[in-house]
Amino acid sequence: MSEPDISLSENAARRVAAIAARKDAPAILRLAVDGGGCAGFTYVFELADAPDAEDSVAETDGVKLVVDPASLELVRGSQVDFVEDLGGAAFRVTNPNAQSGCGCGSSFSV
Template identity: 80%
Template sequence: MSNIILTESAAKRVAWIAERQSRPAILRLAVDGGGCAGFTYKFELAAQADADDEVAETDGVKLVVDPISLDLVRGSAVDFVEDLGGAAFKVTNPNAQSGCGCGSSFSV
């Protein structure tokens, strides 16, 4: 099993955003302290992967995660979902013991 997975849907969305911003198709996932459940996910386009990053690639799009964040999201899948509530990147994290209603905060 991979340490982290970028779904095809998420890869397409990253490629779309990167193309419009004339940036590389590299999505960085980081975990910050805070949020209503203890940790929050943070997404941003990255210029490049750092030497110690974990890298997952789907359809030429890269997902990069730093070593500290990887400990909290190992085994996760990053997806892009669109529903009545809007459109967003979503992390399915098997390490999360609990989450919150907004879906962007979790605890381990």
């Protein structure tokens, strides 16, 4: 069995479900990669109404994580988690493709 393209941790799934319930929206988190940030690329998270036809979709506990094909090339094999620490609470991507990152944890380079 091959590795999934991308995965969503149970902790992240719970957080997406809670946010979606508050907004009366579907529990679908879209991860996109945008140019910019202090290391070259930045992760962008938003709730989605539905997956697009070409999206890669991962599901954990009924919550979907969707990624467009261009972004998937930069995050393939990654896991999206939700972490809370002294620095705050945020979705965090563990990306095996990133050559370097930044202190804020939201941008990377390949």
